[in-house]
Amino acid sequence: MTGRDGGADIEPIGNSPVVILVRPQMAENIGTTARAMANGGLFHMRIVAPRDGWPQERAWRAASGADRILEAAEVFETVDDAIADLHHVYATCPRPRHIVKPLLTARGGAIELREATNRGLKVGLMFGPERAGLDNEDMARADALIRYPLNPAFMSLNLAQAVMIMAYEWWLTEDSTPPRELMTNETHVATKGELENFMDHLIRELDDCGFLRNEQKRPGMVRNLRHFFTRGEVTEQELRTLHGVVTELVNRRRVC
Known part of the structure; x- marks a missing residue:
């Protein structure tokens, strides 16, 4: 009506x-x-x-x-x-x-x-x-x-x-909306495989530039980086952006 x-x-x-x-x-x-x-x-x-x-x-x-x-x-x-x-x-x-x-x-x-x-x-x-x-x-x-x-x-x-x-x-009294959720819009929460792929990329470039040159501290530094990215629900889109950031930093370093 x-x-x-x-x-x-x-x-x-x-x-x-x-x-x-x-x-x-x-x-x-x-x-x-x-x-x-x-x-x-x-x-x-x-x-x-x-x-x-x-x-x-x-x-x-x-x-x-x-x-x-x-x-x-x-x-x-x-x-x-x-x-x-x-x-x-x-x-x-x-x-x-x-x-x-x-x-x-x-x-x-x-x-x-x-x-x-x-x-x-x-x-x-x-x-x-x-x-x-x-x-x-x-x-x-x-x-x-x-x-x-x-x-x-x-x-x-x-x-x-x-x-x-x-x-x-x-x-x-009958609503089932969760009290908290992550709005991902056109992307999705990254899988462990997608996250591991990014971590490999990041750690490889950090090794190449010498950031992880201290062998005694390296395992702890890598763990801290891993904790940082697994503490929340990183999305696939965010990982793609971070891949781009790392790649661009590497390219600019090589040019210089």
Whole structure:
């Protein structure tokens, strides 16, 4: 489906949590929330009693192509109506409240959400109005609260940022991206054979120019050079460049 402004073709993936915006105050914040949701694979939005009504064109302008989410958004008059068909509801809680409920981090909440959806249950995430957040009556409807462990001296987030944190943690629960990898682009990590070929070239020329003339120190110096090039993942392209460097140095030395 293409949105009214030519937005991206975004379709729901699996049984993802419903994002419930309770009494949101600005259309732009609803739009940027849709954008954050799409980033993390959350596609179901419900809006409870939006201050300025719905739909609002400004939301689409702020969504950066996440039109599908806005077009499918459902509007409800009350929180009870919005959560009636859900099995579990989690509420974000920016401030300590006098409420006895399980309190989770964003990561802990995402893990529980994923476990519930994997069992086929429908779950929701409630976010409160921009100015004050959810009130006690709203949170009384939730099974558990989620509070982000941020800088205690400054924990202010706008609505889209709050949703983005949960969307990111939700996505990570099933993401297999390694925490670190080497980008090799058009080349590849050098094989031991390619590396040994370069070392032979380098050591041969170092012998010829006299750099390794100290016979007692030579084995240690060669080992140090070998350690240097095996300590990281040198690419084939880098070795070709180094071959060229050594060859050019040798040619210039011969000319001189």
